[in-house]
Amino acid sequence: MPGARWCQVMRDRVNDFALKLANVNGTGSASANGLLMQAIFRMGIPVSGKNLFPSNIQGLPTWYEIRVNKNGYTARSLDYDLMVAMNSQTYARDIREVREGGYLLYDSSWPLDPELLRDDVHFLGVPFAQLCNDNFRDSRERILMKNIAYAGTLVAALQVDMEIVSTLLEEKYAGKKKLSESNTRALRLGYDYARDHFDCPLPFHLEKMDANGDKILIDGNTAIALGCVYAGATVAAWYPITPSTSAMDAFKVFCEKYRKDPETGQNNYIIIQAEDELSAIGMVIGAAWNGARAFTSTAGPGISLMNELLGFAYYAEIPAVIIDVERVGPSTGMPTRTQQGDLLECAYASHGDTKHILLFPSNPAECFEFAPVAFDLAERFQTPVFLMSDLDIGMNDWVVPRLQWDDGYQPDRGRVLSLEEIQQLSKFQRYTGEDENQVAARTLPGVHPKASYFTRGSGHNKYGGYTETPSEYQEVMDRLLKKHQAAAKFVPAPIIHRRPDAIFGIVTLGGCDPAVREALDLLAERGVVGDFMRVRGFPFDSAVESFLAEHDINFVIEQNRDAQLRSLLTLETNVSKDKLRSVLVYGGFPLSARHVIDGVLEELGIELKPVFVAAGRPAGEVPMEE
Amino acid sequence: MPGARWCQVMRDRVNDFALKLANVNGTGSASANGLLMQAIFRMGIPVSGKNLFPSNIQGLPTWYEIRVNKNGYTARSLDYDLMVAMNSQTYARDIREVREGGYLLYDSSWPLDPELLRDDVHFLGVPFAQLCNDNFRDSRERILMKNIAYAGTLVAALQVDMEIVSTLLEEKYAGKKKLSESNTRALRLGYDYARDHFDCPLPFHLEKMDANGDKILIDGNTAIALGCVYAGATVAAWYPITPSTSAMDAFKVFCEKYRKDPETGQNNYIIIQAEDELSAIGMVIGAAWNGARAFTSTAGPGISLMNELLGFAYYAEIPAVIIDVERVGPSTGMPTRTQQGDLLECAYASHGDTKHILLFPSNPAECFEFAPVAFDLAERFQTPVFLMSDLDIGMNDWVVPRLQWDDGYQPDRGRVLSLEEIQQLSKFQRYTGEDENQVAARTLPGVHPKASYFTRGSGHNKYGGYTETPSEYQEVMDRLLKKHQAAAKFVPAPIIHRRPDAIFGIVTLGGCDPAVREALDLLAERGVVGDFMRVRGFPFDSAVESFLAEHDINFVIEQNRDAQLRSLLTLETNVSKDKLRSVLVYGGFPLSARHVIDGVLEELGIELKPVFVAAGRPAGEVPMEE
Amino acid sequence: MPSIVKPVATHPSLQRNALDLTIRDYEGTMSTLCAGCGHDSITAALTRALWEVATPPHMIAKLSGIGCSSKTPAYFVTGAHGLNSAHGRMPPIATGANAANRELVCIGISGDGDSLSIGLGHMCHAIRRNVRMIYVIENNGVYGLTKGQFSASADVGSKSKRGEPNRMAPIDSVMLGLSIGATFIARSFSGDKDQLVPILKAAVSHRGFALIDVISPCVTFNDHEGSTKSYLYTRRHELKATETDFVPPASEILAQIGQNGAVNVTMHDGSMVRFKGVPPNYDPTDRGKVMDYLEEHQGQGEVVTGLLYLDESVPDMHEMNKTPDIALTKIPYQKLCPGRAALDRLQDDFR
Amino acid sequence: MPSIVKPVATHPSLQRNALDLTIRDYEGTMSTLCAGCGHDSITAALTRALWEVATPPHMIAKLSGIGCSSKTPAYFVTGAHGLNSAHGRMPPIATGANAANRELVCIGISGDGDSLSIGLGHMCHAIRRNVRMIYVIENNGVYGLTKGQFSASADVGSKSKRGEPNRMAPIDSVMLGLSIGATFIARSFSGDKDQLVPILKAAVSHRGFALIDVISPCVTFNDHEGSTKSYLYTRRHELKATETDFVPPASEILAQIGQNGAVNVTMHDGSMVRFKGVPPNYDPTDRGKVMDYLEEHQGQGEVVTGLLYLDESVPDMHEMNKTPDIALTKIPYQKLCPGRAALDRLQDDFR
């Protein structure tokens, strides 16, 4: 192998390693990478795939990371055992990221710049371009097939089950004979070359296991869309924006599948591509005012634009479900990178005194599960509810338990008066007669003239009448505050794991979950024991406060600069803020256990060496930021 | 006097009372009320006038409150010695608000409903309508002149200096002979009737004094506009919205006066009425990017709409001055009522991690003073700066010290490279070479091609180049955070008044100032002693933190439901939140000392009776909310 | 939006419509607008038209933005749900309302500020979607509620109360509507109920978005000499391009034909709009001709009124989206949820 | 907006313009758009036009919103300040830039999504203000950057890559501009630099807002069969209504007149725009005629290109506001601040 130097014998590691694939976007690498990930999943091995792609259609660097871990730790790893370096633009930085003793697979059609060699890394060269040029005619095909070719090499090198890979290709190209043939050929090219030239498999490789049971592989946007279908949403209004677009795309696909009336061919849904986000939220509000389950999906810039109408819906008490698939802000920021940076913006969206309900799913399964919860809460509390996902959850494929559905589920439409109830009323007064959750009954247009009322964002009293009288105005605002507090009991309760002898608590949310759990396990193994809490909704349930109160130190792990979850906990629980310490990661890539461990140990002033991480390897020397 | 019953002899009170005038809007009462207020001011007596008007052009209830206090306590009073009840629509509630032993002046052209009489109030009836019908022809004039007629009655009853009133009318109607005559006639009608029928003056009345020195009478919007002219603002972009509209109107008037080039007749300014607030802030950003001092004025709904571009300006580091004249929110709320409800929205405006600089003037004098500060800070820190005024400050006339201007003032344009500096550079790199405040130099378009750079709201590194690399992204965001912190030393320092033996602190902001000071004085007189701090800017100066730390209890007095200042103090100082207790008033009318005293005593668990307020009168029995 | 309860006083002899309701049943709370405000006359026309076509009150949805004009929905049909939203945002909210429940007669009321400045994009896109709704712009050339600033409909040279002339070209909603494919375009004058009522009735039957721009003078801020949106100016310069009769489904055509030609358009619901007195060379169904006519006459300072353009051939938003004829809200949840078995099947694809 | 540093390589024989600069001096960083994207051809035309009229690079301000199209400003004239703002918000930011410094040649680049959806209101109002700027819409009928959704310029029946037809009427920026009083309106095709360059040059001289809609195919999402914004479709259906020569001030007119008529328009700065080959019954200075022509030809599916309408008689924003000829930023602070004495005098009124 040209340029490869053996510096360290790697111990055999089965089902426990990480690889990173460096590509150019728009060249078709995504399907090859996905193929590998899916094949590993079908081998029954816990796996994750993180797509780190640019905000661009063609020609810029893109990476894909696969982590395999037999113990189920599939948060992002920062220690790459194998780098597939297919992008000459980023070659220099890619090579630097390989862990000591790791491998680098590159296209040896051209010689490597000796400057870029590393002593402590194994180089595997395969002349992918040359192989494809020799085997394919069409220039576009030559480019595309290089990806499948390197996948073939990896199949050999990592011992991916060839049968599974073949089945996957068959499924994918069923009925497309030519494509199927090319792919199979390309796969073999890479596979055979590896078999012929390298000791296969590599010291770290795969073996079938049975950890995945009936789990599925799904991204959060697909799951959330499916959740909206199951929740009975009929009106969707949106404006395209990364990384939320695929949620609405998926909603469309599912509606086409499930919502076309088999008899009439009519669509039992409507999806409106609005002219902007101000309009999208307006449409949701108009539809919900009429009693439809309506939602929008967007990202940070959209939330900013929706601010005014969010305040309107809050104050006029109109349900609305807003899916915020967070990306890196402020401003346009990094649209294809992940962050949890919209918490404060969403919690207090709009001028004046407002507080909104937020839900924090941590993975696609919860995305599906929380979607109906969001609609139920929006209708029960007659208010906007935010489903806070992010790019990592929304656009990456996750291995999650099979989605469950209870056919006994009935939408909680909240307090909506029926025709009969209206007929029995002497007079309908919109904001009176609140229940124990401070929610008053509403009526829908089109039911009965006696039920009519005037919905307004201007000052109104509890009868719905216009007012400019302080006491009347305050009365309504005070109820709204209590209504918001009442929602605390209804949002999903936090997930809490306690360990005996814990000396601190860790609080986190959303997609930080796997990295934090892994970190806690690893720390515990080394005697640094902490309890775990993942909050799943705002306003905070009393269990959140109790957990925080229990610990002198609570690390709040989140992906933003300004400690936004910590801020919410500070403001909206009675816990003293000194108890809350931040670990913040906000560069735009998904969280890794290493971030958490380093942050916690630093704060605790504890030094542990070697701290890290998988299967007894020494801590990576690679700089943590990439 | 028909219907008047004497229940209590009022002690003589000079220059210490409150009156409230109930009118119908659109009938011309404003000028009569203003006339009275101005006359009292010219008599050298501390006075305030609060206009409580509806969001409507014609026909709805409107009130005007005048408080006179020789000791300078001119916050809103809730104890009305005299009610001028000119609106039959609100008569029933107006009569309820008069303090025991107080007076009510009404139009006796029609008989009073006996139901509405009160034993403990003196009724003064003057047949205003009849007098005006007898004396004026034109039907519109008859309506208008009723107002001047009741002003005439008050001149007699309260012993307003007639000479001053006549002068004011002369000044006002100089050159408009007919109008001047009618007004004078109407004034006399009311005056003479009072002289003929009542014992004038009333037990509470006015006497000239010399408390006003060379003070002026001005509203905050006028003052802020003048401040913008003096600051050298050349570009103003706005969208009309109550209560900020008059700021831009005033800016226009001043520009017409001061900014027309005497030689060429050209305008050294431009005011653009934008199509909405998204556009208005965009124009400000575009102009500031080019080096102009540019600003917009708006209210809550406008801020909501500006969210996205505020994040852009923050991240791309472009100066912008935003005047937020707060009104009651959320949503449309009560556009003609006052609140301090936009603090959180402005402090953290936009999705993602953002923090903005806020200034909190407390009266028109500070509005004027802080306007140039806002521009200086916006340019020094290359970021949006919010001037947080409100309807009470902005639209009511306040007696304030004469405005000062130092002709030595030079705008702080911040770090803008000159042509010479650019020529000496080898390469211009936008976000490098930051100074001790973390501010990097910028360049302006149109100066030199070498200075060009690309301003973007998408991820950029310190060179201004596009980036999607976490470490590069974080580096810039981290500097922005430090830059924001650095601004703490530059915002106006808090005003602090300590008293020996204080047992608590009071923290407040903006227009709460006079009510809080009065309350502290009154409490201190009764042995409940507190220190005073008024914050004037965000991020908070270290003096703010020290003050809070000094006291076990700090009352945070503010006009919003959600304790927004307390929230900012909790999040952005190191002080424990247990030390911060809220007193919140958010019904939409200006704060009164009574609100503060009641709130503080309740929290302290102290009962003091009689607590209240002016000149040894018993506490008003009137319900506090109106 | 302030509103005062109106004294109830029903005149026994009041006529009854097909639903046996009197015009009182189509009234709202008492207006709090300035006495003489053009908007109140539009309210009266709306009340009348809705009573005449006999829409059940609760089957009407009234929506608006913010402005004096946007207060109008409070002043008609108390038995209908009303929604007074945020400035400029009525079109999307109405679009959502219509999306959820197409059975309602959706009436949006807006102002020239609300529609032609802050809400311009929204209005254009509601037109583009051909959302079935009546969209009334109460056009006074100023921002009434914020006290008289010029709006985007102010004509070049029209003077403010302070005497300053507007210098920018107006955005004319009629020309704008024509240019982006609006399917029902009218201009009227609040002072002319006879013209406005049949237009509103036709709008109720229209298959899509009915844009009705009504010159509606603001007596407080824009009714002075020098204003081109005053009562006087409008009366002096009005040119009625067409007169319209609305003929409900299966009624006899009684309308008289004027001097000029006549054009009949059958509406989607079987009713008919009869254009009387159509000038030569004008055809309310030919976009190019309408543009020509307007270009010529408006260029001379004339205020061209009438139902100016009508196209019943374009599907509305629901038709384009192939939704059922009934309200989406009426579809039972069981039909909406694919259920557990389907989910199980589907998940076999996620492996 | 990703950008890559372009390898510097100056060819010694490159021609020099009046400022002694080569076309290289008007180039930007290397494009990161898809190979073949129409937008890159527009970049080339801009580069060429600016070089030809010899605007000093630093006297250009380049602004944009968000979208593939909005990345364009990075790709020309590195020596000019650029600002890539938020989606749809370029027009107000450009308006502010022009307000502060009217001496700059202000160039706004936008997309059909950026301009006709989220930014529609802003664009219309920038037109209304007649802000002096060049406003290019890189029109591909889709949202490129978000991967191919229809934009508001998609024609009825045009098919998406998935094969779905668009059903809604397009917003045609040219008709829209005509209806709201735009003073310079052109449509061109990114594939036709010969047409586009003189239009851009004329735009630099225009007294006000120059609206240039350029059909700019998206090779990745909208260049397939069935799309009406593909290269093929545009080539097949293009109808050049006018050809334009731009004649700088005090130059001889060398342009040849085509078969049809010719029209000359003198620009505010003394240069001249010469319309060649103007069809009979067409007059680029007569709004009604232009509308007629477009209505007729566009109705037949033709893509009418050229500098279609030009009116030099309308004052621009600065003229309407009577500002000085120089940039407001050049006025020294001493002139702006009335000073202490004036404040003292003024305050006598506040008593």
Ligand SMILES: Cc1ncc(C[n+]2csc(CCOP(=O)(O)OP(=O)(O)O)c2C)c(N)n1
């Ligand atoms: C976001 C926002 N900006 C500004 C305002 C203030 N505002 C209220 S009504 C109005 C203009 C109303 O003009 P128009 O729509 O023409 O109605 P009119 O009062 O003339 O009938 C404005 C600017 C607001 N309510 N909301």
Ligand SMILES: Cc1ncc(C[n+]2csc(CCOP(=O)(O)OP(=O)(O)O)c2C)c(N)n1
């Ligand atoms: C507020 C906001 N909403 C949505 C987006 C996502 N977005 C980016 S570009 C774009 C559309 C671009 O379309 P167009 O203007 O036609 O440009 P093209 O890419 O086709 O050149 C959208 C919706 C955004 N950046 N900001």
Ligand code: SF4
């Ligand atoms: S201000 Fe003008 S628009 Fe508003 S209610 Fe009065 S007359 Fe009507």
Ligand code: SF4
């Ligand atoms: S996606 Fe389309 S518009 Fe965007 S760069 Fe590629 S070809 Fe151009």
Ligand SMILES: [Mg+2]
């Ligand atoms: Mg108006």
Ligand SMILES: [Mg+2]
């Ligand atoms: Mg596009």
